[in-house]
Amino acid sequence: MTKLLEINNLHAAIDGKEIIRELNLSVNKGEVHVIMGPNGAGKSTLANVIMGYPHYTVTKGNIIFEEDDITEDRTDERAKKGIFLSFQNSEEVEGITVENFLRAAKGAITGQNISFVSFRKELMSVMSEIDFDSEYAHRYLNVGFSGGEKKKNEIVQMLVLNPKLAILDETDSGLDVDAVRAVSEGINRFRSKNNAIIIITHNTRLLSSVEPDYVHILADGRIMRTGDKSLAHEINEHGFTSLPLL
Amino acid sequence: MDRNKTQIEDINRSIYDIHDKEAAAHQVERGLSKEIVTEISRYKDEPSWMLEARLASLETYHRLGLPKWGPSLHELNMEDIITYVKPNTDMKTSWEDIPEFIKNTFDRLGIPEAEKKALSGVGAQYDSEVVYHSIKEELLRQGVIYTDMGTALIEYEDIIKEHFMKLIPPSDHKFVALHGAVWSGGSFVYVPPNTEVRLPLQSYFRVNAPGAGQFEHTLIIVDKGSKVHFIEGCSAPKYNVLNLHAGCVELYVKEGASLRYSTIENWSRNMLNLNTKRAIVDKNGSIEWVSGTFGSRITMLYPMSILKGEGARSEYVGISFASEGQTLDTGTKVVHLAPNTYSTVNSRSISKKGGKATYRSSIVVTPEARDSKSSVICESLMLDSSCRSDTIPVMDIRNDAVDIGHEAKIGRISEEAIYYIMSRGISEAEARAMIVRGFAEPIAKELPLEYAVEMNRLIDIELEGSIG
Structure with a gap:
């Protein structure tokens, strides 16, 4: 087992308000972790703190990625090291197509010049695998995309950039049944012994097709409980409030 | 650095700020007087009606005041401006014949390469006179005329007399009057009926002498059913004295014809750019303005479309980028005079480091222009909190059967x-x-x-x- 991510006694705040406190998490290569929790528990904050969103301040603790302390790293440096975040609300960027954006991103991450022809081929094949109309490659980044289209576009980016750690923030919300299936197929295709996935969700829809190794319950900025898949089902049936320790 | 080498920009001072020291063949005294205007006309050996028109314009210039709106022009002192600088060469039709010092300038700007690759014809003006003009054989066979205004005034005197400053009369404003008095250089284009000019024509305007004014006149007539794309590019090296550009562009678009007029302007930051452009469009004709404003200290530029014939169209897309010490006041004016006329405006401005970007437009729809349509979109992007962006759209709609849309957005980078x-x-x-x-x-x-x-x-x- 190779350790990929280690979060030690993490405290993070925004505008002086502490959102994450005393959080510890350890993720190995090959694992899928699910983080569940009620609204306002700090799930998205955790995702953005790992990605390095500058509005959050880490007040205590550290984040280690592949034995490297990344707590002070810029967002783009973290991305280059192999961390990816599938956003809950993807930004719309006018004037740059999905294809051109992603080719630039791949170039930045790999440090190589990406050939136009082979990249287009790769992108088209990835898009067709998750049932995403290739027409969207030529549209401006997320501009006018529906919620489901934005989520598919995030998964396309994950598959093309092939990170070591993918954090999926509410990737299943707002999707219809077909889109959930397409997205989970994408996730299963990505999953390998060489990478890890953290799925952040407040329901269990995605978990019927993506098998997790660990399920964590996040509440009040801490991980309150950790279990296996059965913990997710317990929550699905009884809700968060029924859990002991909460 | 190769990536900074461009055809149409002069920001990389290492390439664009080389001041050619070659003496001019002829230049007038600084300032503006009847004697100077007369001297320009005599020197150019013009017909007497042109001298009369110049002197009448000069009187109009003295009569008119500075505009009471827009950026302050108090820095401009006409006593400091040299209105006519003839470079040390006559106009050439072969690139090889141009004197080395001028050729080098245009070589650095990439003009000859652009000509080979993508253009039907090229004109290059250096200070007050056009030094190079060429046109592809194919266009000559089609009857297309593309030459400098000085030559046109001799060879096509009747056409020039009929159109010159008829669309933009000297009484329009002070700087058009100034232009009428001291104009020199520029291009004349005539496209005969039912002719499509496939590759664009381009004129390049370069100001070299410090304290010089450039007053080129561009006159384009696109006859019935014809089509052409005209591009103008502008640049100048940086001096610590003000230069003045008060060009004038008159475009006649006949029935069913279409003209695209593109400008990439990148004057140095000591230039007052007070340019006047206007198109008159007949039935089912179309004018498209594409305008990129990057340089200058102050720009006031509002290309105007007069939609005179039924079904005439005007499309304007413009972008300006105002940085430190720049005031770019740009926009457009459209007058709908006939039924079923159509206009769109898409304007974007970017500002940073104290730069001021103003969008100013006027859409006029007369009672006759029923079933007309106009859509205006203007967006501004401010890159920091020290810059300023204003949007001043005016609409004057005189009938009910019109479809008018307006959208304005000012924002920052998210x-x-x-x-x-x-x-x-x-x-x-x-x-x-x-x-x-x-x-x-x-x-x-x-x-x-x-x-x-x-x-x-x-x-x-x-x-x-x-x-x-």
Whole structure:
């Protein structure tokens, strides 16, 4: 087992308000972790703190990625090291197509010049695998995309950039049944012994097709409980409030 | 650095700020007087009606005051401006014949390469006179005329007399009157009926002498059912005295004809750019303005379309980038005079480091222009909190059967968007540049590819050093 991510006694705040406190998490290569929790528990904050969103301040603790302390790293440096975040609300960027954006991103991450022809081929094949109309490659980044289209576009980016750690923030919300299936197929295709996935969700829809190794319950900025898949089902049936320790 | 070498920009001072020291063949005294105006006309051996028109314009100039709106022009002192500087050469039709010092300037700007690759004809003006003009054989056979205004005044005197400053009379405003008095150089284009000019024609205007004014006159007539694309590019090296550009562009678009007029302007930051452009469009004709304003200290530029014939169309896309010490006051004016006329305006401005960008427009729809349609979109992007952006749209609608839309947006670069792009491994500087280029994209895509590339480079160069 190779350790990929280690979060030690993490405290993070925004505008002086502490959102994450005393959080510890350890993720190995090959694992899928699910983080569940009620609204306002700090799930998205955790995702953005790992990605390095500058509005959050880490007040205590550290984040280690592949034995490297990344707590002070810029967002783009973290991305280059192999961390990816599938956003809950993807930004719309006018004037740059999905294809051109992603080719630039791949170039930045790999440090190589990406050939136009082979990249287009790769992108088209990835898009067709998750049932995403290739027409969207030529549209401006997320501009006018529906919620489901934005989520598919995030998964396309994950598959093309092939990170070591993918954090999926509410990737299943707002999707219809077909889109959930397409997205989970994408996730299963990505999953390998060489990478890890953290799925952040407040329901269990995605978990019927993506098998997790660990399920964590996040509440009040801490991980309150950790279990296996059965913990997710317990929550699905009884809700968060029924859990002991909460 | 190769990436800074461009055809149409002069920001990289190492390439563009080389001051050619070659003496002019002839130049008038500084300032403006009846004697100077007469001297210009005599020197150019013009017909007497032109001298009379010049002197009448001069009187109009003295009668009119400075505009009471827009940026302050108090820095301009006509006593300091040299209105006519003839370079040390006559006009040539072969690139090889141009004196080395002028050729080098245009070589550095990439004009001859552009001519070979993508143009039907090229004109190059150096200070007050056109030094080079060429046109492809094929166009000559089609009967297309593309020459400098000085030659046109001799060879096509009747046409010039009929059209010259008829669309933009000297009484319009003070700087048009000034233009009428001291104009020199510029291009004349005539496209005969039912002729399509496939590749664009381009005129390049270069001001070289410090304290010089450039007053070129462009006159284009596109006859019935014809089509042409005209591009003008402008640049000047930086001096610490003010230069003045008061050109005049008159476009006649006949029935069913279409004209696209593109400008990439990149004057140095000591230029007052007070240019006047106007098109009159007959039945089912179409004018398209594509305008990129990057340089100058002050620009006041509002290309105007007069939609005279039923079904006439005007489309305007413009972008301006105002940085430190610049006031770019740009926009457009459209007058709908006939039924079923159509106009669109898509204007974008970017400002940073104290730069001022103003969008100013006027849409007039007369009672006769029933069933007309106009849509105006103007957007501004401010890159920091020290700059200023204003939007001043005016609409004067005189009938009910019209469809008018207006949309204005002023914004900043979203920090969330920067974060999103950076989360894909792209640096903050490049993320910002991507957003700015994306903002300019609707204009860039209207330009021929090589100019779009140039425009993006201009934006990149403008952004260098502004990130952090």
